[in-house]
Amino acid sequence: MxxxxxxxxxxxxxxxxxxxxxxxxxxxxxxxxxxxxxxxxxxxxxxxxxxxxxxxxxxxxxxxxxxxxxxxxxxxxxxxxxxxxxxxVVGNPITLVKNGKVNVANCAKVGISAEQLMLTIRTEGLDSTEDIKSAIMETNGKLTIIDMKSSAPKFPLISNGKINEDILELIGHDENWVNSKLKERGIDSTNDVFLGEYVKGRLILTTYSNI
Structure with missing residues (x-):
């Protein structure tokens, strides 16, 4: 050939x-x-x-x-x-800032410098790490920041069946509250939930059966 x-x-x-x-x-x-x-x-x-x-x-x-x-x-x-x-294979999200306290060891682990951390914080409109409830390095390398004063979370409460504990703490509820909301909708477990959004005091649920 x-x-x-x-x-x-x-x-x-x-x-x-x-x-x-x-x-x-x-x-x-x-x-x-x-x-x-x-x-x-x-x-x-x-x-x-x-x-x-x-x-x-x-x-x-x-x-x-x-x-x-x-x-x-x-x-x-x-x-x-x-x-x-x-x-x-994918890795796990790593918490860099928790309740205003920076985890220096985790920052070094993911290779982010103090300057890079502060640059990301400023782009979110925040002035200091003390304003941060949680800053998490996601598996794709992006930094997810949750504002300490935020009353309307920018991130889902439930994602792919997993509860975001930081968001749960931020809205002042616990897992029992989540489970009660699931039961109201006839949902057995968070494992059945594709997406759970907390909007104006309501939990909006999208199950895998809706996809």
Missing amino acids: NIYLLVGIKFILGILIMILQIHILGKHEFSVNTPLNQIQNYVLGGIIGGVIYNTSISILTFLIFILVWSLVVIIVKLMINIGFIKSL
Whole structure:
């Protein structure tokens, strides 16, 4: 087979597999910066870039390589909601500021300097760490800041079945209150809730069955 035709076929197959992954995993997965996504991009780039010009590797072998890797990524994504797997692959949010107190060790752990921390705080319209109820470094590298004086939280109370304890503390309620609100709606557990928003004293719930 002509070398240029072989490279062209491999290139087209690589692009098609990438498009297939995007459709299966969702566009958002390719827009966020997580350890798994970085590894996926490195390996996929290595497979496509390193193999595509190697004429000794057949189209069938190339296709098997890229399909096996895609299968591994899809399986990991499907298992990502299992606690220890999520912690290992995606990581966990890290609290940098809690009730106005800066956790210097956690700041060093995520590689954020005092200047960078204060810059983010100022962009939120706050003047000092003492104004912060909670500042959390999310798994995608973004810093989520909850204002100490905020009466209307900017972030969900329940997200993907998990209660945000900082928001719960901020609105002055506990888990018993959340559970009572769930029972009023006939919902058994927070695990059934995709999104829970606290708006003007009301808990607006979106369950997985509504998706």
